[in-house]
Amino acid sequence: MKKYNIGVMGATGAVGQEMIKVLGEREFPVGELRCLASERSEGKVLSTPFGDVKVARTCETAFDGLDIVLGASENDIAEAMAPHIKAAGAVFVDNSSAFRLDPEVPLVVPEINPEDVEWNSGIISNPNCTTIISLVAINAINRLSEIEGIYASSYQATSGAGAAGPKEMYDQSAAILKAREEGGKGNSYGADIDPKVFQYQIAYNVIPQIGGFGENLYSSEEMKLQNEGRKIMHQPELRVSCTCVRVPVERSHAVSINVITKERLSLDDVRKAVSEAPGARLYDEPDEKIYPMPLLTSNQDIVFVGRIRRDLVNDNGINLWCCGDQVRKGAATNAVQIAELLIK
């Protein structure tokens, strides 16, 4: 079996670490695994499913001999390194948002538009986490009848901000529980909270801001579902109104979604389509307390879909609730699946 030399850029971060784990779990035919990170991590030894690997520094000459580079770095690094990855002859599967809307770059969810991998010219973008999770759930409906509009409100886990996110949440929790036990009063029981990763205290709070705000007053995160959804589903007229909210959960994003379709669909048809959709699991017996929750969907790759019911505002609408692990299917697993398409 042919083997491939794989680079992971941003290898020490939450998504990079998960990419390496997923490569192992899915038995990707890895020849060399090259772990790249910032100068700070250079020389550190990572234990991986492919043996111990010493971290090299991300730089212009770091990509020679690689077939595929999985990127888990910020936009500036992705932009700076992309020409050098291409020059080295590797394909760059990038999890940053730098190239997602570039018309020269395919944006791929393998369950939805695998064919778009073919027209890549050296870069393929991995979509936003909430976008991937939402689209895996609703693309099944889109195949029954074209979706014209989507209302979405998200409940996004702290690990979406990297490994420092859950740490900040748990540290704040501990401080508040201690202050509460000591009889503290008022907001946060008087605990001294100094948010660094998030805009405000995230423990026992919710924050309606992820990313910066644009001219239309939507946050960057909120526009991704519309902009990326249009490109992935090849529907340039798709309209999405989204509200993205950070909640005090470690892992797995949940999304409350209303989709409005061209034709009126039966709930039975929607349930059947979801149950047959690749990457999705129908998890919908509300009377038995069977519905998706972050607690159930962490550390696995399937998007759970439940609470399917008629939209009470629009006769052509369907209301649902989905939940998936944003570090895995929302980032690392989706990137490795793209790499699998590349070597097929």
Place this chain on the structure above:
Amino acid sequence: MKKYNIGVMGATGAVGQEMIKVLGEREFPVGELRCLASERSEGKVLSTPFGDVKVARTCETAFDGLDIVLGASENDIAEAMAPHIKAAGAVFVDNSSAFRLDPEVPLVVPEINPEDVEWNSGIISNPNCTTIISLVAINAINRLSEIEGIYASSYQATSGAGAAGPKEMYDQSAAILKAREEGGKGNSYGADIDPKVFQYQIAYNVIPQIGGFGENLYSSEEMKLQNEGRKIMHQPELRVSCTCVRVPVERSHAVSINVITKERLSLDDVRKAVSEAPGARLYDEPDEKIYPMPLLTSNQDIVFVGRIRRDLVNDNGINLWCCGDQVRKGAATNAVQIAELLIK
């Protein structure tokens, strides 16, 4: 100044306690304060703004001499006691859902339909907490142009389930933090979690169920915004599609809302209307990180409204985010405001 004899039924619970506090804060002209509760609490002495009060047992003969009874009991007790409260000549301001949709009973948010107090025949219902908070925010828009449809996804605090809710959340948090510190692995770090108040672990999780599910697969809580909203705003055709979700927050519900109006409104007009709406505060400078959060809106009576922007799906839609203390404005304060209307 005339004084009134006030009974509080369910006086030892979270809402009953808050009612007593709010009566004091608002300097309600209380003659006698009679605290009623179940047999379990009989004889217990409560410290109140009106002096120490010994708890009496809720029973058929408990209401003699009272002018107004504020009810913070479950539906069965409200239903059983209502005839006896009326027979004693008192007006029953009931926070349970027992009479809310009864055509003989007004359902009142004083900022919206104070005039409905007048046609009461002994019972006035206090609406659902999420309904009150959402309507205080959006009734201002309704006055500019009739609202035809509402999409809402809620982020509801644990104290909505009574005082035992936050306790369960904090206890679970403590167990999980301990297990995490001890190096526990997997779901909840291996902590032993035994949910009693909520369906599942609520710490570091979100649960898309509040109340039981009906035939249309909406939960009882989710239908309240439509059913009660129609009655409060006198709009029997109002359509609402709601998803209610419990989140690990101690106090204050948040709601992500899209309203669709008959005419297209300008954002400036919406902002002006919200800023002038009684009971609401425009809190909307996203670039300055000014938006409503549970952390900011607990232990006070105003509904904060922010993230106001155009709906990207419907040209006649407005998207917003609001947050209010569901124990106060969502329950106790609203009931005391109704009592104030009664004695005016």
